[in-house]
Structures are given as C-alpha cells and as structure tokens.
Amino acid sequence: MNDARPLELQVCRHCARVQYPAREVCRDCLGGELERQAVDSAGELLSWCRLHASLEPWFQQRLPWIVVSVRLHAGPVVLAHWSGDEPVIGQTVGVQWTSDHEGRDVLTAQARG
Numbered sequence: 001m002n003d004a005r006p007l008e009l010q011v012c013r014h015c016a017r018v019q020y021p022a023r024e025v026c027r028d029c030l031g032g033e034l035e036r037q038a039v040d041s042a043g044e045l046l047s048w049c050r051l052h053a054s055l056e057p058w059f060q061q062r063l064p065w066i067v068v069s070v071r072l073h074a075g076p077v078v079l080a081h082w083s084g085d086e087p088v089i090g091q092t093v094g095v096q097w098t099s100d101h102e103g104r105d106v107l108t109a110q111a112r113g
C-alpha cells in the first residue's frame, strides 16, 4: 500500500450527512446533490481480525494480514487495511485512501497518537 491521500467521502449538500460507501442519493434525506469532500479522518477502532488465508497471490505472500472496522468521527463505519502493531479496540485511529498493488483505491488505517 502506498500513495496515501486525505480522506474524502461523499457528503450530502442538503443535510450534510457523510456517507460511505458512495450511493446515488443520500441515505437520510434522499437528496441527490452529493459531492466528495475532505472529512475528519479520525475514528474509533470497533473491531479487527487477522487473516491467515487468501485466494490472492499478492496477499498470500504477506499473511497474516489485519483488517479493521472503524467508526469515523464523521459518521460512517468503514473497513480498512491495517498497518502497525496489533490494534486495540477503542483506540483512536487515522484513516486515509491509498492505492493497492493494482492501483485501486482502498482505505488504510493506523494508530493515531
């Protein structure tokens, strides 16, 4: 994972709800004016798991691999790849967009002091 970029997510122009994943309309007010904006990248680590198997050759060479669930302070709950020491439930983490080994946008998270 590389190419870290600030966390931008879809925000409703009508009610200001931040939503993820992106949708055609706002899940609260059904408004259709949504735009991608920078949002607070901090959140609380809700849960995590350590993967010991994968069908993807790239991940097979890097196992075990940790994936976390984070409730962003901006609202949405996201799944993200983890980097760093073993995560602790409840800890404050930072989330950002990065590019995976095939150039796809993925979310990554790490401990935030």
Ligand SMILES: [Zn+2]
Pocket (backbone or CB within 6 Å): 012, 013, 014, 015, 016, 017, 026, 027, 028, 029, 030, 031
């Ligand atoms: Zn809305």
